[in-house]
Amino acid sequence: xxxxxxRVLYVVxxxxxxxxxxxRLIELAQDADWRTCVITTPLARRFVDIETLEAxxxxxxxxDYRLPGESNGLPPADAVVVAPATFNTINKWAxxxxxxxxxxxxxxxxxxxxxxxxxxxxxxxxxxxPAFEANVEALRGMGVRVLFxxxxxxxxxxxxxxxxxxxxxxxxxxx
Numbered sequence: 195x196x197x198x199x200x201r202v203l204y205v206v207x208x209x210x211x212x213x214x215x216x217x218r219l220i221e222l223a224q225d226a227d228w229r230t231c232v233i234t235t236p237l238a239r240r241f242v243d244i245e246t247l248e249a250x251x252x253x254x255x256x257x258d259y260r261l262p263g264e265s266n267g268l269p270p271a272d273a274v275v276v277a278p279a280t281f282n283t284i285n286k287w288a289x290x291x292x293x294x295x296x297x298x299x300x301x302x303x304x305x306x307x308x309x310x311x312x313x314x315x316x317x318x319x320x321x322x323x324p325a326f327e328a329n330v331e332a333l334r335g336m337g338v339r340v341l342f343x344x345x346x347x348x349x350x351x352x353x354x355x356x357x358x359x360x361x362x363x364x365x366x367x368x369x
Contacts (some may be wrong), residue, residue, distance in 0.1 A: 200229070201229065201272040202269045203230050203272065203275065204231050204273075204303070205233070205274075205275050205277070206233045206276040206299070207241070207276075207277065208235045208279055208280040208282070208283045209240065209280060210238075210279075210315040211241070211315070212277065213234075213241035214241050214243075216243075217246050217250055219275065219355040220232070222356060224250070226363070226368075229269070230250075231253045231269070232253070232255045233257065233268075233296050234296065235280075254267060256268065256295065257296065258295055259298070272366070273310070273311075274303055274311070275311050275362055276311070276312040277311075277312065277355075278313060278352055279314040284312070285329045287301065288333050289329065304338070309339075310337075311358060312338055313358050314330070314340065314341075314342045314351070316351075318348050327344070339361060339365050
């Protein structure tokens with residue numbers, strides 16, 4: 195359950211293996227006094243433990259648009275972590291293809307100037323695709339802090355949760 199948090203962190207998770215351990219990122223963020231809200235892509239719901247995340251955050255895990263008349267349910271975000279970010283999400287987000295709630299929300303939050311850290315996790319062959327490289331650079335040009343080193347070995351392409359959170363704190367001026 196959330197403890198005395200002040201700032202709101204949205205954690206957007208995509209369908210990649212690291213999402214199975216997303217609760218660890220939530221625990222680290224809460225220990226750093228963030229109120230956390232989890233948003234997943236539709237396929238990522240199969241990778242995360244919804245019940246555990248909802249119990250830990252005290253918030254529903256969102257992956258769908260709300261219907262007219264339904265409460266928003268999400269407090270305004272102070273920052274966002276997108277991890278793991280997939281090939282699909284990076285490419286759609288950078289080009290403004292907002293066909294899921296998660297990508298639509300990311301596009302909107304960029305418009306509000308909310309600080310965002312993204313940590314892609316994808317297969318080596320997909321990382322070599324020209325569209326991915328171009329879209330990572332496009333997101334960086336839009337102010338997103340993308341933590342991706344194409345020269346890193348495949349098993350180390352995505353930073354640890356501690357490194358992701360550390361980068362978020364550098365971005366927002368903490369620590």
